[in-house]
Amino acid sequence: MSGGSILIFILKIFAAVTIAILGIMAGLIYKGIDRKLAARLQSRVGPPVRQPFLDFFKLMIKENIVPENAIPWIFNGAPVLALVSTITILFYIPYGSIPALFENSGDLILIAYLLTIPAVALVTGGFSSGSTYASIGAQREMVLMISYELPLVTTIIVLGWRLNLAFPGLKVFSLAALSANPIWGIVGPLGFLGALLLLLTLAIVTPAELSIVPFDLPEAETELAGGILVEYSGRNLALFELSNAVKMIVMGSLTIILFFPYNLAPLLHLTGFLAYIVDILFFFFKLFIVIFFEATLIRVALARLKIDQASIAYLIILSTVGLSGLLLIAIDYII
């Protein structure tokens, strides 16, 4: 290995650590904002914005209990796996005009797979904790995961496919290519409608990914007393909380990159360092808007669904919405 490539390698490690720390902090801040906004919408005062940080530090000093009939290595490994896989996604996301740390031709496919790992980790953790409540929660998480995967993948594939039709030869599943060519610019009026349906699909998959009301069935506090997480405490629970916070950033960023990748700097004719700053601030502003609509508003406005209702909502209703989006875009292309 030459001196230059070693330097780049070290720089990349340094950047990865920075992104991981900043991603976690941003996730916790957005979680705090989400809680505050939800509280204001419910005419409560709500906790301070720094509350998720306080919760995290408190959980870290709490005792970490492993139940007697749990399988310790799976039980302790699941939260680490969940956090690591979500943080890995952060490295593939371009923030504003700053390019992503890792780039390849199949980023989006990789992200779709990485997104399932935290859910799988939750399921294994829940099953291995040896509690009936957690087992029911884990069953529900599995059913939910199977249900929302189809609409989610539909959205991703259709966007890549349409981009491929427009620009053959482009690495269509790389996030850089997707964010450089927003879907709205390459389709006609019918395709525009189709893209709107796809946006709706992604927006409704997000609450299930983040396991918030109305799709928080695996945790369902009033039914299962925390369900899948019921046996988790202390450090393990803190890691799950962190991975959930990071997931919020990931899902928000995904929506932004697929549907709203526009930057502010070219519009203001800014260049260099200032452009990066403006773009990243604009990115976080967009993230705030997206999280408000995809998480806060939905969870304030709806009651928790039952597992069969949630499954039908995703597998039948939302898949239909996603597939009609696909159909509209296809018709738009043929015409």
Add this chain to the structure above:
Amino acid sequence: MSISTYKIPIGPIHPSLAEPMTFNFEISGERIQSVDLAPGDNHRGIEFMARNRNVVQIIYLAERICGICSASHPFAFCRAVENAAGIEVPPRAEYIRVIIAELERIHSHILWAGIAAEELGFNSVLYLSWKVREEVLDLLEMLTGNRINYGMYMVGGVRRDITEEHIPQIRKTLEYYKDAYQTLEDVFLKDPSIALRTKNVGIMTYEDALHLASVGPTARASGVKKDVRQDQPYSAYADMDIKAITPDIYSGEVNGDVFDRIIVRILEVFQSVQIIEHCIDNLPDGEILSEPKIIKLLGVLKKAKGEGVGRHEAPRGEVIHYVKLNESENPEVWKARAPTYNNLMSWLPMLQRQEVADIPIVVASIDPCIGCMDRVTLVDSNTSKEQVLTREELIKLSIEKTRRILR
């Protein structure tokens, strides 16, 4: 092929239960196959405590049987004592009693609605309905001095008068609730996500409601037109024409599901507003206590001999108090029966074949008050083993006790 089931206990401590109560479920997949109730964790021995207290002191205890029904229990108790000792209550006091009891119904039903929403994971509605409930608590504080445990009822009348200054504030609050009815209707009866979770869930048929002797909104939601205020009018209710509210008034059909129980309670809030309105329009003049001097009253009660029963339609259903006075300082027997005691068995048909996700809302739908209901658990002090008496053993014990008393 036999269906493999697993057991899941809900309670005694669980986020969806405000009070200790155990349900042992037999579940296959997400469906409930059978359920067994195991109460007995919250018996406080209030009736026992009353044995060395005089009647006026017991009112204080009766008020604390339940935090929500803190007007209903003293109301029924005072009526039982008045019935036993033959005390007449002045008409003005009867009207004030009814006003307080109906205000309590408003606050109890709206509190329940909030809890039901929380069980569905709909926290926004919880906060909204509890915000609506604040107004009636403020009014109760102004009228009685307390937000709960009003301290209003006294044998032979009430302890505080409703004066001319209070009337405008009462009318203002009633107007507020007439407006709030629209909000509650929109939020609970027209919201699709609440309908999705409550329609055809926890069904109790008309026959079951009759056989299991359900009371209150639980029975009325199954179409049983049963309301003490309608069937045996008492106090100021006798001057009014009160009809038991069943869900067909609103939706035209009776399903006996959780949604119907919501309908009944929301409509009853509005019915209570009308009752209070009638009461303040026709509030008679006169005394508020038949005997203002408590020492003198106690003297009368000390010499009284006889049995009395007091019934009242509490927000949760019919509450019955039985009192036996036997020319002594303390009543010889005091027995309180809270509505939850009757409604307990309604859970069995309701929970049958439901999903795990339905448990919290179905359990909450009868508005249980475990503290009021819980009777006794037999514990052997040597081995600290709990014991459950079967029906045969109970009958045997009862016969023995009757023989002992007769002797």
